[in-house]
Amino acid sequence: MSRLKVATSQRLLHALEDAPFDGLILGNPSNVAYATGYRSVADAIASGARMLACVTKERQLLVAPAGDAAAALDSGIAEDDFVPYGRFFFEASDGQHAAASMSDVHADMESALTEAIARSGLTGAIGIDSLVPERIKILLEQQNGVDVVAGANDWVLSIRAIKTAPEVDLLLSAIKCTEAGLDQALEAAYPGITERELASFVARSMVEANAEPRFLVVTTGPRSAFSDARATDRAWEVGELLRFDVGCTYKGYWSDIGRTAVLGEASSEQERCYAAILAGEEAQLARARPGMTAGQLFDIAVEAVEDGGIKPYRRHHCGHAIGSDAYEWPIVAPNSVAELQTGMVFCVETPYYCLGWGGMMVEDAIQITDEGNKKLTSLDRSLRVVSA
Template sequence: MTALTGVPVTRPTALADARLARLRAVMADADADWLVVSGVADVLYASGYRSVSDAVIGRGGLVALVGQDDLWLCGPAADGPAAVAGGLPADRYVGWGRFFFDEPEGPTPGWAHAERYAGLSEAVADALQRSGARGRILAEADLGELAAATLPTASVSGGARRVTGAARSAKLPGEVELLRRSAELAEAGIQAALSELRAGVTERELGARVAATMAAGGGEPRFVVVATGERSALADAPLTGRRVEAGDIVRFDVGCVLDGYWSDVGRTAVLGEPDATLARRYAAVLDGEEQQLRNIAPGLGGAELFEIAVAAVEAGGITPYRRHHCGHGIGLDIYETPGVGPASRDVLREGMTVNVETPYYELGWGGIMVEDTVVVTTEGCEWLTASPRDLRVVEP
């Protein structure tokens, strides 16, 4: 491995090695010699490198080339030193675009003066040629066309996303622990806000407490919904200066990212004793979630799990209960396989991580929700969230 002068090198973690090993095993099952993948989550899974700029800007600027015994990464010139500092050999990073680094005198990888390719396609073509990629190459769309044009003797076809999807769907133990910790940070943020919930506090103040708590624990806050009163019916409402009043519903839907792994936790509170309508409706959505949790097991379909949730909520008196989904897989993306919706064809397997949720929104009244993360086990599921799921009643 080539060290990056002036920057400490972090060796690849055991989890990064395990992810790459699993991906290569799935490649072998698919009779693939090489895989060409893009997208923040797939590139991270394959290479161990997470680009902050690519995650924020979403420009699709990174591509990983995965062979059974080799790994190349193509990306913006600005990302090169960070990727190498994370453990990627410098001669396996092919940069594109222009960025300027000053370097100390002496032997260095040459970040300051290296010629850069104008665009990603040129960088990928160079990596394909220099890697010696051959045999059966799986890629998608434009990347497949580029690989076929660059390596005319190779067998290039689609299916790269099926391979990465199969590898990522069941989580490794290290992934489960990161998802658990990410969920813990989200729950800690909600609990910190609840400790400050009182008449007169604003949504922004509560949201700031949520975000600060997640960040202090090492998470990157990604969404913080703290919607109060009638605004709690607005599904993904931004924080405002609205002040909480006695009797208000306070709905939390928050998540962060920890080492690339997402959390997504929902809780509901009320300032003062709930009226009969709120109590009855919350009992219905809570039972809907609990029935999902009792029935989760390998072999259950995502559509079946959705119907279980809907039937339980309607039995509790919210009729009709209309939802496009009642859960989703979660991991390096916030929405992953399996889907929990009426048209889902996904089937639960051991090791899948699933968010189950049963929100209810009524404009002019308010919104309530409870959302938790579990991992599917041979006997059902194991909880990754741990905070109380009942309607949190806070004294005004």
């Protein structure tokens, strides 16, 4: 069993002891992975819940398509804790591999879950997350011994919000290869290099570190004001801004980093605007601490940017928690009453998008500590000047 699975499943089970639930049925892939340690490649291309974690204080079972059997067992799921459904054929060279006999065991998710409930002894109050289908909720309500089925999504998110040590290690690995790619892209940059070529340096660094590139927003000139745009063959010209907003996953955990550069000498307006957004992020870094609300942290960022000269500074958020999802609870948004807690990991950011002129941003990951916070990213946060 991996360090990650031990840490996350133990945290979940410890929290379940004092929860208003006797057990859980989870359908969100990140929640399933948190409980069982298994993350399916197919979840990245499938819509809706195709796996369920059946969690009691004594046992955690995985209900999944038969096609996931080999990978799930290889990840450390015990054979008796894997309940397959559907048809998929594996052959076994020695005739012994358990996955080779898991096709057509159960026709559908419902019958497989019924078996999982019987094995686990799931009874009492059952919590479900937001991706558990309605038909599964109805099935649960019909089970003998189940008293109530209630929403547990917010509760699960609050447990996942406090990161375990193995989770932080994975986040740091994702950050490290993303930062290396940004450095490589800027070191290789020259007048006329395309957005796509710049993005390829970042992607290559991620892949070489066994991470998966997930988003590569690499935009230049007026396109740098496009908040979420794919890199194109547009060439970077002297005097123009370059905005990176890039991220990857490393063993299921995300990075999300923003940086800005200019080709040749920066204009006074570029310097003024960047100084303002950097002041906003620095205010967050200086003041983020346990006990303050995400709404207060948002206000701190906006006030600092406006004091720096961009007024009004209009934003719907100035950061978000991050982990096995790119955007996790809580969001650093106006009026949010969610309290920052020791162990939470956030990306704090202060982007600025001015259509027809350009865009810029700076975004970094921090972990909330008893004393305040510590920065997990280490890359230079200045307006990077690339020689023309």
